[in-house]
Amino acid sequence: MEGMLKICESKSAMQKAEGLLRSYEALKIADDRSAYWMAQKIESALKLIESDPYYRIIPEYYIEGRTREEIADEFNTSPTTISRNKKRLMETVKMVLCSDETIKELYS
Numbered sequence: 733m734e735g736m737l738k739i740c741e742s743k744s745a746m747q748k749a750e751g752l753l754r755s756y757e758a759l760k761i762a763d764d765r766s767a768y769w770m771a772q773k774i775e776s777a778l779k780l781i782e783s784d785p786y787y788r789i790i791p792e793y794y795i796e797g798r799t800r801e802e803i804a805d806e807f808n809t810s811p812t813t814i815s816r817n818k819k820r821l822m823e824t825v826k827m828v829l830c831s832d833e834t835i836k837e838l839y840s
Contacts, residue, residue, distance in 0.1 A: 745830035749822060752829050753794035777828035786817035790825065793818060 743751070752759075752774060759771040781787050786807070792798045793814075800811040800818075807814065 745826050746822060749826040749829045750794060753790065753825070756795050773829060777825045780828060781821050781824050784821060786821060789814055789818045790821050
């Protein structure tokens with residue numbers, strides 16, 4: 733959890749959301765109530781965008797660590813299209829993961 737708090741220090745909401753997504757696998761297996769809560773929050777955020785045709789970009793890029801080029805090949809499109817849709821989807825994820833209320837709950 734200490735590492736998670738560092739993610740939330742002096743970074744933009746987008747950087748915080750990206751850091752949390754990258755930490756998702758570690759949060760799932762951590763033996764900590766706060767980590768479990770945050771993993772659940774990430775799952776809720778991902779469910780909000782699940783119906784989008786480009787949804788898979790987010791877990792593949794942030795959780796699986798795939799590159800834009802690898803994902804573009806899978807979607808049979810350009811890396812620019814992947815970047816544009818990643819940014820669009822992350823706006824929704826960011827609002828769920830990094831709202832003031834979410835951050836306050838993380839610290840309490």
